[in-house]
Amino acid sequence: MEHQNLLSRLPDNTAMKQQKLPAHHLQFSAQKVLTIFFGTGLFCIFMGIILILSSRNVQEVEINYTKTCANCAEMRENALNFDKQCSCSIPFYLPYRMEGNVFMYYKLYGFYQNLYRYMLSRSHNQLMGKDVMDVQSCAPFEVSHNGTPIAPCGAIANSMFNDTIILLYQLNSSIHIKVPMLKSGLTWWTDNYVKFQNPYSSNLSNAFAGTTKPPNWQKHIHELDTNDPGNNGFLNEDFIVWMRTAAFPTFKKLYSRLHRIHYFVAGLPSGNYTFNISYNFPVTRFQGQKSVVLATLTWSGSNSLFLGLTYTVTGALVWLSTFVLMAIHLMMQKRKSRAKEWITKSHGPGSLTRCEIMDRYFNKGAWTD
Numbered sequence: 001m002e003h004q005n006l007l008s009r010l011p012d013n014t015a016m017k018q019q020k021l022p023a024h025h026l027q028f029s030a031q032k033v034l035t036i037f038f039g040t041g042l043f044c045i046f047m048g049i050i051l052i053l054s055s056r057n058v059q060e061v062e063i064n065y066t067k068t069c070a071n072c073a074e075m076r077e078n079a080l081n082f083d084k085q086c087s088c089s090i091p092f093y094l095p096y097r098m099e100g101n102v103f104m105y106y107k108l109y110g111f112y113q114n115l116y117r118y119m120l121s122r123s124h125n126q127l128m129g130k131d132v133m134d135v136q137s138c139a140p141f142e143v144s145h146n147g148t149p150i151a152p153c154g155a156i157a158n159s160m161f162n163d164t165i166i167l168l169y170q171l172n173s174s175i176h177i178k179v180p181m182l183k184s185g186l187t188w189w190t191d192n193y194v195k196f197q198n199p200y201s202s203n204l205s206n207a208f209a210g211t212t213k214p215p216n217w218q219k220h221i222h223e224l225d226t227n228d229p230g231n232n233g234f235l236n237e238d239f240i241v242w243m244r245t246a247a248f249p250t251f252k253k254l255y256s257r258l259h260r261i262h263y264f265v266a267g268l269p270s271g272n273y274t275f276n277i278s279y280n281f282p283v284t285r286f287q288g289q290k291s292v293v294l295a296t297l298t299w300s301g302s303n304s305l306f307l308g309l310t311y312t313v314t315g316a317l318v319w320l321s322t323f324v325l326m327a328i329h330l331m332m333q334k335r336k337s338r339a340k341e342w343i344t345k346s347h348g349p350g351s352l353t354r355c356e357i358m359d360r361y362f363n364k365g366a367w368t369d
Helices: 002-008 030-055 070-076 116-120 189-195 237-243 306-347 354-363
Strands: 060-064 087-094 102-109 164-170 176-178 251-258 271-278 289-296
Touching: 030 306, 060 087, 070 087, 102 164, 189 237, 237 251, 251 289
Parallel strands: none
Antiparallel strands: 060 289, 087 271, 102 251, 102 289, 164 176, 164 271
């Protein structure tokens, strides 16, 4: 009986359970390892140089309007003025033509969207249109003072950037025309079709019945773009762009893109321009700043040296490692050759195994000979 129990515990006689599957053990020679390191370093340096040169082809203009609109900034310091309008105009000269697709961004300095509690203050069920009353994870902006659920709830939505920016082009000394800018095509596909959806209803205002707007908002969620139903509610592209939180306290987010028609088919011509800004978003409370950025793009993205420098530094470090490994390899080869010479002189060729040769060589202190 005992014998049968012992046999029943034995694993099956298969290649898998008896660990007899065929295996391949990689055994790289020093030459192969050094070649791989050298090739990797060369690739990284080459890519880094290309990315740096590409980023230099990006045309960019940044206009900081924190101090230019100082009167509006001072008015926004007082929370009681939240419903008052304040606008300012910022003329500037564009010395060169910005060819191709031109994008407008707003840029914030000193705004920390990466705080853990701030990032968690949102309701995915609400934003996906499943349940507009689901505000459990939105503290401290879950409900209003009278207990009405907020839509959209949470700290991220409540702090949404809400300045209105209009770009004017001075066609001649007396005529200013509005530069046509598009508010579509600003978001990621996954955001627009997966992460953000309006609740199913033929009337958007009815879908958000029983909710109220965030405390810092001037409009309800279903009033963000009444002219375009596809850009209203949770599908509003300005809203979606803001809800994708930034990793660093200084960041820029896409605001609009140039509609290349009429005078702007080839891009933005050089000349005099004016930004008309409706100043709503306060930044002086947290010693921050804000700017408008006009920029073109290349195949590698915007004007950022970070990726190019990262590739270049990585390639340089890999090359340095290659030369260090090469030096160690040559040093070990020299030791082995001297050991063979020593053992041949002392005991004759073929008299000892390789391990015995190395053991006797190093224990005898022949390295110091």
